[in-house]
Amino acid sequence: MYLKKGNRLYVRVDTAGEKDMTPKDIEDHLTYVKNIAEERYFIGGAFSNINGGLCLFESDNLEEAQKIAQNDPIIQRGFYQCEVYEWELMVLSEEIDK
Numbered sequence: 001m002y003l004k005k006g007n008r009l010y011v012r013v014d015t016a017g018e019k020d021m022t023p024k025d026i027e028d029h030l031t032y033v034k035n036i037a038e039e040r041y042f043i044g045g046a047f048s049n050i051n052g053g054l055c056l057f058e059s060d061n062l063e064e065a066q067k068i069a070q071n072d073p074i075i076q077r078g079f080y081q082c083e084v085y086e087w088e089l090m091v092l093s094e095e096i097d098k
Contacts (some may be wrong), residue, residue, distance in 0.1 A: 007089040009041070009056055010065035014080040016051035021079050029075040036068060062086050080092070 021029075036042050036057065044055035060066035066084050074080045 003041075003089060003092060005089055005092055009087050009089065010059045010062070010068075011085045011087045012055040012057070012065075012069045012082050013085070014043075014053045014055075014074075014082045017078055019077075019079050021074065025074060025077060025079060032072050056087070066090055 033042065033044055033055070035043075042055065043057070044053065046053040055069075057065070057068070059068060062084065065086070066091040068074060069082050069084050072082075073084055
């Protein structure tokens, strides 16, 4: 996906619940998000100063974006809760060639 001003993307903000994840839960989550990233524009990662994370991804509409978020195993299993927001790209850096 080529990003340009006016693109609408979706932001998923995760906050940690009370349960501890197993290595299998983490593996299932990473498999899920990698599969999503093969289908559409997707970037994601964990916060380094709090227990949570953020994903920014392409979707046809808010309903589909919420479905993508809710189908993640770490959300389904209650390890994290998430909020999904529609986001309009308004400022975009010029390509930096160094």
